[in-house]
Amino acid sequence: xxxxxxxxxxxxxxxxxxxxxxxxxxxxxxxxxxxxxxxxxxxxxxxxxxxxxxxxxxxxxxxxxxxxxxxxxxxxxxxxxxxxxxxxxxxxxxxxxxxxxxxxxxxxxxxxxxxxxxxxxxxxxxxxxxxxxxxxxxxxxxxxxxxxxxxxxxxxxxxxxxxxxxxxxxxxxxxxxxxxxxxxxxxxxxxxxxxxxxxxxxxxxxxxxxxxxxxxxxxxxxxxxxxxxxxxxxxxxxxxxxxxxxxxxxxxxxxxxxxxxxxxxxxxxxxxxxxxxxxxxxxxxxxxxxxxxxxxxxxxxxxxxxxxxxxxxxx
Amino acid sequence: xxxxxxxxxxxxxxxxxxxxxxxxxxxxxxxxxxxxxxxxxxxxxxxxxxxxxxxxxxxxxxxxxxxxxxxxxxxxxxxxxxxxxxxxxxxxxxxxxxxxxxxxxxxxxxxxxxxxxxxxxxxxxxxxxxxxxxxxxxxxxxxxxxxxxxxxxxxxxxxxxxxxxxxxxxxxxxxxxxxxxxxxxxxxxxxxxxxxxxxxxxxxxxxxxxxxxxxxxxxxxxxxxxxxxxxxxxxxxxxxxxxxxx
Amino acid sequence: xxxxxxxxxxxxxxxxxxxxxxxxxxxxxxxxxxxxxxxxxxxxxxxxxxxxxxxxxxxxxxxxxxxxxxxxxxxxxxxxxxxxxxxxxxxxxxxxxxxxxxxxxxxxxxxxxxxxxxxxxxxxxxxxxxxxxxxxxxxxxxxxxxxxxxxxxxxxxxxxxxxxxxxxxxxxxxxxxxxxxxxxxxxxxxxxxxxxxxxxxxxxxxxxxxxxxxxxxxxxxxxxxxxxxxxxxxxxxxxxxxxxxxxxxxxxxxxxxxxxxxxxxxxxxxxxxxxxxxxxxxxxxxxxxxxxxxxxxxxxxxxxxxxxxxxxxxx
Numbered sequence: 001x002x003x004x005x006x007x008x009x010x011x012x013x014x015x016x017x018x019x020x021x022x023x024x025x026x027x028x029x030x031x032x033x034x035x036x037x038x039x040x041x042x043x044x045x046x047x048x049x050x051x052x053x054x055x056x057x058x059x060x061x062x063x064x065x066x067x068x069x070x071x072x073x074x075x076x077x078x079x080x081x082x083x084x085x086x087x088x089x090x091x092x093x094x095x096x097x098x099x100x101x102x103x104x105x106x107x108x109x110x111x112x113x114x115x116x117x118x119x120x121x122x123x124x125x126x127x128x129x130x131x132x133x134x135x136x137x138x139x140x141x142x143x144x145x146x147x148x149x150x151x152x153x154x155x156x157x158x159x160x161x162x163x164x165x166x167x168x169x170x171x172x173x174x175x176x177x178x179x180x181x182x183x184x185x186x187x188x189x190x191x192x193x194x195x196x197x198x199x200x201x202x203x204x205x206x207x208x209x210x211x212x213x214x215x216x217x218x219x220x221x222x223x224x225x226x227x228x229x230x231x232x233x234x235x236x237x238x239x240x241x242x243x244x245x246x247x248x249x250x251x252x253x254x255x256x257x258x259x260x261x262x263x264x265x266x267x268x269x270x271x272x273x274x275x276x277x278x279x280x281x282x283x284x285x286x287x288x289x290x291x292x293x294x295x296x297x298x299x300x301x302x303x304x305x306x307x308x309x310x311x312x313x314x315x
Numbered sequence: 316x317x318x319x320x321x322x323x324x325x326x327x328x329x330x331x332x333x334x335x336x337x338x339x340x341x342x343x344x345x346x347x348x349x350x351x352x353x354x355x356x357x358x359x360x361x362x363x364x365x366x367x368x369x370x371x372x373x374x375x376x377x378x379x380x381x382x383x384x385x386x387x388x389x390x391x392x393x394x395x396x397x398x399x400x401x402x403x404x405x406x407x408x409x410x411x412x413x414x415x416x417x418x419x420x421x422x423x424x425x426x427x428x429x430x431x432x433x434x435x436x437x438x439x440x441x442x443x444x445x446x447x448x449x450x451x452x453x454x455x456x457x458x459x460x461x462x463x464x465x466x467x468x469x470x471x472x473x474x475x476x477x478x479x480x481x482x483x484x485x486x487x488x489x490x491x492x493x494x495x496x497x498x499x500x501x502x503x504x505x506x507x508x509x510x511x512x513x514x515x516x517x518x519x520x521x522x523x524x525x526x527x528x529x530x531x532x533x534x535x536x537x538x539x540x541x542x543x544x545x546x547x548x549x550x551x552x553x554x555x556x557x558x559x560x561x
Numbered sequence: 562x563x564x565x566x567x568x569x570x571x572x573x574x575x576x577x578x579x580x581x582x583x584x585x586x587x588x589x590x591x592x593x594x595x596x597x598x599x600x601x602x603x604x605x606x607x608x609x610x611x612x613x614x615x616x617x618x619x620x621x622x623x624x625x626x627x628x629x630x631x632x633x634x635x636x637x638x639x640x641x642x643x644x645x646x647x648x649x650x651x652x653x654x655x656x657x658x659x660x661x662x663x664x665x666x667x668x669x670x671x672x673x674x675x676x677x678x679x680x681x682x683x684x685x686x687x688x689x690x691x692x693x694x695x696x697x698x699x700x701x702x703x704x705x706x707x708x709x710x711x712x713x714x715x716x717x718x719x720x721x722x723x724x725x726x727x728x729x730x731x732x733x734x735x736x737x738x739x740x741x742x743x744x745x746x747x748x749x750x751x752x753x754x755x756x757x758x759x760x761x762x763x764x765x766x767x768x769x770x771x772x773x774x775x776x777x778x779x780x781x782x783x784x785x786x787x788x789x790x791x792x793x794x795x796x797x798x799x800x801x802x803x804x805x806x807x808x809x810x811x812x813x814x815x816x817x818x819x820x821x822x823x824x825x826x827x828x829x830x831x832x833x834x835x836x837x838x839x840x841x842x843x844x845x846x847x848x849x850x851x852x853x854x855x856x857x858x859x860x861x862x863x864x865x866x867x868x869x870x871x872x873x874x875x876x
Contacts, residue, residue: 199424
């Protein structure tokens, strides 16, 4: 399937999904839960553009996500922009942070880069904790507008926006994967010197990768203040975002766009079920254990398992 | 055979901390030439190749390629200008099939040049042709880990050649190969040279270098100690003492 | 999503003791001297926390970002035994080292079979330890909750006074124990056969094979030792400040910052880096407020990595 076709088909699928859910489901809770799962698909897909395609591990997902959320908080306090515009703004600011992180790759390879992203997250969190305008460490309450700009409840509106972002993120990832750009990313992941010698402008591509990945994470964070209505640094910078966005592509498979989607749907749903039925701490334990089990037993994730089984059958 | 200088490097120096890896090297490569670059381990051959191809940046001196100074030009730009290299330790793109390994230089080098844009099918065809040239046509969709050592060297060369270079640095393309395999690689290199590619061969295997090169440059401890016809160069007493004569 | 309350409590405690109870932000001599002294003591303790990573990351090239989780484990073991049987926490920390040593060997064994042997150490290996960190933290939360826990010992509370300089014993004792542990490890590495083999591994794996030693066996022992240090470090931590499971991750950046600052492999370099971070953090907490302290180590780490990856004090 060509890229243009994929954009259209995935759009139709998303739209059909939207209509079906809005029409068929009346319990608000399901929209809360679905929003979370969709948000994880965006985060996992965004992480995978840098981590899976380009080979740079980012442990700072929470920072990009929170930068998007706090951009929305600032805009909420100063303007009355609609949420889609705030998402764009959050994407721009997080994209700029991602661009800065891209320059780190000049000096830092492999684990040093990963550790630096962890450091970046804490520095960003410290800045927010000390910024009273957005509530500092106490956090801030965000009052939702009374009515959603489209029909249905406010949470259904947020859900629709997140579904649209999910569609865009996945289609971008799929397009990159099959493009010259994606092949260049893969070359960088496999061997940066060889990529450069083959004519790949590695720095430019890495900057594209970090910027795009950061921007998508930021966009997914922008509606968060309206979703939770109370935002504080400890929850918005929560390490669980980093763990989830690392675990989902690794469990699903990092080489293909479908991997993060599978991982996010699987882990996202399990966590929603566990939160309701058992406890919210336990669901994080499940994510951690699954991550460990998968990297040890199936390092190429579910997609890798399917591929190797198919290959074995062909022989 | 030889013509105007394609590459001219003057006073190229490189140090790592306190260690002087290259001390003011002058080297000229004429268009169409087959130049052999030899020297004992740690003499600076690979560092010189790294500096000329842009993998490392030299500290002093100047490099001119095809009449144009290329100091500070990043490696990928030099590849686009026409300087290709293979690596001493093959660095294939491990997760990509052989054909995708070759697609990368075609997309990022050939298609990045003015006036040349290959469409998908033409690229496919070119990749297959390049693989056939080195005898890897039937492994087009395999991953590099399925290759033998000599096949890996061939892939390394094919990927360098895929960028349609005018100058090729072959960095120890034959290390660790059997005599018959050395002959195979040499045959590939001769063919490339016949097709108009200037080749600089960095090699330890003297027999191969002597039969291939039209000129020899000898490096010892970061300094050039000989530059001339192969026979002349190895008879040079300094070379004998430092390199061949123990 | 879990919220972390009062995460800077630890740093604040240090600041309070460091400033002799005076919370004034006025720049005065005794405040500065006390801050520096407190920073020195704190830095000495940081060395105990970091030495394990200097061994695993610096010498063995194993990126154990889960090290803080083992330190937390050490703290909680000390807490259980101290609160139930009133055993001295340091004694517990030392007595438990064999158990931690065995746990470390087991973890290395998994790491070796899953990643090192396959040659896939990069993203998957990193994710393995990341998952381990997360699982340990969540498991501790499930068992102990998010309340702060502390131990009791005669040296927690009293201080020595030299003029206007305070030396709180609960900082001084960990400082001394830490230096003692470093000295013991330094002697062990330099004087024993296995210690020299570990140093050999850190320099050249091939050389070791020529010595006919089995590198994976040497690395297993070394990794066991690195985890054993976490038992002692954990006991020291809970003496210095009350502990709850998630404070461990505050130490990730600190530990790696110190390790990188000190040039990765040398104990004296690491100690110098630890004291530098300790002093700067303590001064920051005293004069600018403890909420800025967490960013210090990370800021240093980012700067060090960006400017000089080999470390400021090493190589």
